[in-house]
Amino acid sequence: MMIKRIVGCCLLFLQMQGYGQDSLYVAVNGSSRAAGTRQAPLGSVAQALLRARTIISKDTVHIYVGPGTYLLKEPIHISEEDQNRIVIEGDPGHKPVLSGGIPIAGWERTKEGWWKCKVPEAVRYGFRFEQLYVNGVRATRARTPDTGWFFVDSSKERIGVKGTGRVGEYAAQTIYTHPANLQTLRKRDEDDADMVVAFYHKWDYTRKPVAFLDSDSGRLFISGAAMKPWNPVQKGSRFILENYKAALSAPGEWFLSPAGYLYYIPREGEKMETAEVYAPALTQLVTITGTAGHLVTDKIFRNISFAHTADRMPANGNEPMQAAAEIDAAIRIDWAEKIIFQNCEVMHTGNYAFWLRRAVKNSAITHSFIYDMGGGGIKIGETALPAEGTPLTEQILIENNIIRHIGLLFPSAVGVVVFNAANNRILHNVIADSRYTGISLGWMWGYAVTKQYTTYLDAQGRLQYANDKVLKNPSVNNEVAYNDIHHIGWGELSDMGAVYTLAESPGTHIHNNVIHDVYAYDYGGWGLYTDEGSSDILLENNLVYACKSGGFHQHYGRNNTIRNNIFAFGHYQQLDFTRVEPHRSFSFTNNIILMDHGAVFHGPWDKGNILMEQNCYWSMNAAAPLFMGQSFSAWRRLKDKEALFADPLFKDPLQGDFSFKSLKTARKIHFQPFDYKKAGVYGDDSWIQKSKMSEHEMEAFRRIIRDREKTYSAYYR
Numbered sequence: 001m002m003i004k005r006i007v008g009c010c011l012l013f014l015q016m017q018g019y020g021q022d023s024l025y026v027a028v029n030g031s032s033r034a035a036g037t038r039q040a041p042l043g044s045v046a047q048a049l050l051r052a053r054t055i056i057s058k059d060t061v062h063i064y065v066g067p068g069t070y071l072l073k074e075p076i077h078i079s080e081e082d083q084n085r086i087v088i089e090g091d092p093g094h095k096p097v098l099s100g101g102i103p104i105a106g107w108e109r110t111k112e113g114w115w116k117c118k119v120p121e122a123v124r125y126g127f128r129f130e131q132l133y134v135n136g137v138r139a140t141r142a143r144t145p146d147t148g149w150f151f152v153d154s155s156k157e158r159i160g161v162k163g164t165g166r167v168g169e170y171a172a173q174t175i176y177t178h179p180a181n182l183q184t185l186r187k188r189d190e191d192d193a194d195m196v197v198a199f200y201h202k203w204d205y206t207r208k209p210v211a212f213l214d215s216d217s218g219r220l221f222i223s224g225a226a227m228k229p230w231n232p233v234q235k236g237s238r239f240i241l242e243n244y245k246a247a248l249s250a251p252g253e254w255f256l257s258p259a260g261y262l263y264y265i266p267r268e269g270e271k272m273e274t275a276e277v278y279a280p281a282l283t284q285l286v287t288i289t290g291t292a293g294h295l296v297t298d299k300i301f302r303n304i305s306f307a308h309t310a311d312r313m314p315a316n317g318n319e320p321m322q323a324a325a326e327i328d329a330a331i332r333i334d335w336a337e338k339i340i341f342q343n344c345e346v347m348h349t350g351n352y353a354f355w356l357r358r359a360v361k362n363s364a365i366t367h368s369f370i371y372d373m374g375g376g377g378i379k380i381g382e383t384a385l386p387a388e389g390t391p392l393t394e395q396i397l398i399e400n401n402i403i404r405h406i407g408l409l410f411p412s413a414v415g416v417v418v419f420n421a422a423n424n425r426i427l428h429n430v431i432a433d434s435r436y437t438g439i440s441l442g443w444m445w446g447y448a449v450t451k452q453y454t455t456y457l458d459a460q461g462r463l464q465y466a467n468d469k470v471l472k473n474p475s476v477n478n479e480v481a482y483n484d485i486h487h488i489g490w491g492e493l494s495d496m497g498a499v500y501t502l503a504e505s506p507g508t509h510i511h512n513n514v515i516h517d518v519y520a521y522d523y524g525g526w527g528l529y530t531d532e533g534s535s536d537i538l539l540e541n542n543l544v545y546a547c548k549s550g551g552f553h554q555h556y557g558r559n560n561t562i563r564n565n566i567f568a569f570g571h572y573q574q575l576d577f578t579r580v581e582p583h584r585s586f587s588f589t590n591n592i593i594l595m596d597h598g599a600v601f602h603g604p605w606d607k608g609n610i611l612m613e614q615n616c617y618w619s620m621n622a623a624a625p626l627f628m629g630q631s632f633s634a635w636r637r638l639k640d641k642e643a644l645f646a647d648p649l650f651k652d653p654l655q656g657d658f659s660f661k662s663l664k665t666a667r668k669i670h671f672q673p674f675d676y677k678k679a680g681v682y683g684d685d686s687w688i689q690k691s692k693m694s695e696h697e698m699e700a701f702r703r704i705i706r707d708r709e710k711t712y713s714a715y716y717r
Helices: 002-017 045-052 120-125 179-185 632-638 664-668 685-690 695-708
Strands: 023-026 060-065 069-071 076-079 085-090 097-099 101-104 115-118 154-161 170-176 196-201 204-209 212-214 219-224 238-242 253-256 261-264 277-280 286-289 296-302 305-309 329-342 345-349 352-366 369-373 378-380 393-399 402-406 416-418 425-427 430-434 439-441 452-457 463-468 479-481 484-488 496-504 509-511 514-518 525-535 538-540 543-547 550-554 560-563 566-568 573-577 586-589 592-595 599-602 610-613 616-619 650-652 657-660
Touching: 023 045, 045 060, 045 076, 045 085, 069 101, 076 296, 115 120, 204 219, 277 305, 277 345, 286 296, 305 329, 329 345, 345 352, 352 369, 378 393, 484 496, 484 695, 496 514, 514 525, 525 543, 525 560, 550 566, 566 573, 573 592, 616 664
Parallel strands: 023 060, 060 085, 069 097, 076 286, 085 296, 097 305, 286 329, 296 329, 305 345, 329 352, 345 369, 352 378, 352 393, 369 402, 378 416, 393 425, 402 430, 416 439, 425 479, 430 484, 439 496, 479 509, 484 514, 496 525, 509 538, 514 543, 525 550, 538 560, 543 566, 550 573, 560 586, 566 592, 573 599, 586 610, 592 616
Antiparallel strands: 101 277, 115 261, 154 170, 170 219, 196 204, 196 238, 212 219, 253 261, 452 463, 543 550, 650 657
């Protein structure tokens, strides 16, 4: 009897240490002292990971996470110490939520009809937050104007420290605007100490603390790095002012006072007594970090929701940076392999969702929902060139994901951006409702034989620009295919493309994508955009329509191939081209160009070294358009051999049906029909429906266009 008791105690001890226990359970009512069984679950994923380190297993350790919301006090960190193959898994029907927020409660009405509460963490510890979520909806930090922008009349800059980089290290700027724009600030309040100004200029976005303001003269004073000479804040730049109490005026707006009191104006139907309100406290929810020679491998997250991450503006503000490249991500991965996120959700963030950053390979994000991002969706690779001997991030699969409603804090953020990374595949995603570019490939500007620009990290960890003619673009052999990219731009920034490329990129293949509804604030709302030395890229079998500045634009590049695409219903023009160079810029063959207004071409197509053959052009208006100021027959003799001006015979293109009712015309230019309906996500009907924008959202997009353009094509009427 005594022997049996000893054996039983030993077995219990071994089970508590994890030997033979390959499954651990987590529940919201669990305990760190529990065994981690279904009957006695642990209380957090972090506790389960610590327990998993004690398990010796030749198979997979499963961590099953029960439904509910888990408030994280710190990010979940996975390192090289986590040596087992681990699956962290929730219930697909009731995904657990790993939240970086703190709940806000204790609301009471104010005399103005607002709601007010004291945030204990802000009062006791000076905790500040810059985002807020009410009943699963992002609230707006108090701003003026409530919609639209003010405009800059002019600006002046005084550089204090030039430094050694391309941009001065420190400067002071004076921004001039009409005094009426600052009328809400004529009576300053002690609560206005942390006021922020945010500028929208070309393709960039800048946020700065307001150092001083003179409302009578219409002057704002800011400081930080010098303005970039290629994209300064200048006359015509737009701005908003936020985070001061007098700006609190519209439903859905909030303000946190320096004393720790939170004010909120509820939206229609909101009852603050029962509302679920979260303020984000953590910047990251998950970090996966190995080291050289000791990669983190074989970690899978499945059926997990991640929510409520913070972005906090640095003391000197956010300097402008293409693609919001410096903004961090809720889930960040370095030195890792075989990392998979499957059927997960990331939502309500101040930053990007994922960053597969340094030396990450053979990893995937699939069938996941990324929604309501302050930044963008997914970043791949480093923004600085990897150090000598550091492996490149490569072989990342981004497939069957929905990335929607992004760039809400940093409008220059991108749906999926590939920096210095190679051999990646971006397939069958829906990227919609983005303020800037949908997919961006590459992080160098120019050609290797001339001085080519890229970024590097300085001693303070800041991204700086440098050029060198021995640099070689590592972002090669990337595939972008079968994506549905639409409702991009929303009239907020300029110089964007649904698919955007940079530098020499041999092996890069962009095909079978559907792109539509791209609308920039000013210039440059293109579908396919080969920019800044883009070379050796194949773009084929894409359907591109309803883009403000045209379906295709090449700024400058070499030996690109644009073939067998459909470009339709560009607003200002159908096709754009900027720089004439002695080498072959691109070939443009077997494409169909359909228009109902606007020009056919913009830029020196007649002078460029462009191979053009067997393209079909057609106008749905009665009058034939001019081709670079001349008739079609003259254009055909000059440039486009064996081209046709003929109806391509689509079934109903004005309603988005580009299938052929007859191939009679297509065959004459050797156009190969492709099934554009395969683009987008796949799976069950509920997943496909989740990818679609509502009619209300699409009408909001059309309204922006109508407000910006007094007349537009039949597609928008």
